[in-house]
Amino acid sequence: MARRVRVDFLAKNIAEEALATRDIEQRMDGCRALRKRFGTLKVRKVLASSAGTIEMLLAASDGSEHEFIFTAQTSAPFKLLSIALREVHYGHG
Numbered sequence: 001m002a003r004r005v006r007v008d009f010l011a012k013n014i015a016e017e018a019l020a021t022r023d024i025e026q027r028m029d030g031c032r033a034l035r036k037r038f039g040t041l042k043v044r045k046v047l048a049s050s051a052g053t054i055e056m057l058l059a060a061s062d063g064s065e066h067e068f069i070f071t072a073q074t075s076a077p078f079k080l081l082s083i084a085l086r087e088v089h090y091g092h093g
Helices: 002-013 016-021 024-038
Strands: 042-050 053-059 065-072 080-086
Touching (some): 016 080
Antiparallel strands (some): 053 065
16 A cells, blocks of 8 residues: 555655656665665755755665665746755865
């Protein structure tokens, strides 16, 4: 049942042009991979927002923090285009 709900959610809320590049099954695989890697994600804070884009700091189940960028259509029906994870690596200079 839960899988059907997730598939229905994606079918309703992902923009057609986004589904043309990665279908629902590929997106479900991505969701499963994120869930396995991070567990339940919780919003810590909004880092930036503009028309069609919001960048957020999300906390994983282990307390680690990760930056995600959500991009949506800027006109109706305002569906989701992408979710990206920004990997931040700090090196020694």
